[in-house]
Amino acid sequence: MDLDIKGLRVLVTAGANGIGLEIARAFVREGARVHVCDVDEGALAALKTSDPALAASRTDVADREQVKRLFDDALSGLGGLDVLVNNAGIAGPTGRVEEINPEDWDRCIEVCLTSQFNCARLAIPHLRKSANASIVNLSSAAGKHGFAMRSPYAAAKWGVIGFTKSLAIELGDDGIRVNAILPGLVAGDRQRRVLEAKAQQRGISFKEMETIAFSFTSIKEYVTPQQLADQIVFMASPRGRTISGQAISVDGDTRMLG
DSSP, rough: OHHHHHOOOOEEEEEEHHHHHHHHHHHHHTOOOOEEEOOOOHHHHHHHHHHTTTTEEOOOOOOOHHHHHHHHHHHHHHSSOOOEEOOOOOOHHHHHHGGGGGHHHHHHIIIIHHHHHHHHHHHHHTTTTTTSSSEEEEEEGGGGGGOOOOOOHHHHHHHHHHHHHHHHHGGGGGGGGGEEEEOOSSSHHHHHHHHHHEEEHHTTTHHHHHHHTTTTSSSSBOOHHHHHHHHHHHSSSSGTOOOSSSSSEEEBBBOOOO
């Protein structure tokens, strides 16, 4: 299927590895021009060999001064902007609320939620000039279900949905569509670390924790980063031109989080 996005100008946060890198690669395969940022200097260095088509900046998106420099770099190279993918996020602490370090709470909210504001506010003036403008914000199944012992992460991801829906209304007259993607259990090291931390908190094995997690899904398999990337690229194409204000689950029909 030709998605008609050759030359589309895309910025992907946390795009040097994991889900972000798969998103960036999916856009490049369709002929888009992509700039990524990340805090992982090793991953950024590796891109020069593995993905030379990707322009990249070292950026902590929770830091507004660094985000300003990111946009200066990205816009200089891309010559404008059509798509912002707010992918950056961290797992945050695992524990009961009274056990959580307040600094860990703050950092989780800053990276998972406030960073999306930091990027969107700078992106919008440029997106208004695009004929095919969109913002895709990464939320989570934790953004619609309670998630015991992961309250900072869940709070941030619920916030992403509210931010997304509000922004979609604000920007509709400008022709800018705004959507959120809600992944479930995603294959990869980060998901493994989350389940390991939950297992340790409960005093059970990783396998037992994994079985519990999948007991709340209809499709009992991990979501792949490629599936998320495919969904995002489609929504950013002209074929997704009337999809806006949506919180789209890609989670195997997750009914709750254990």
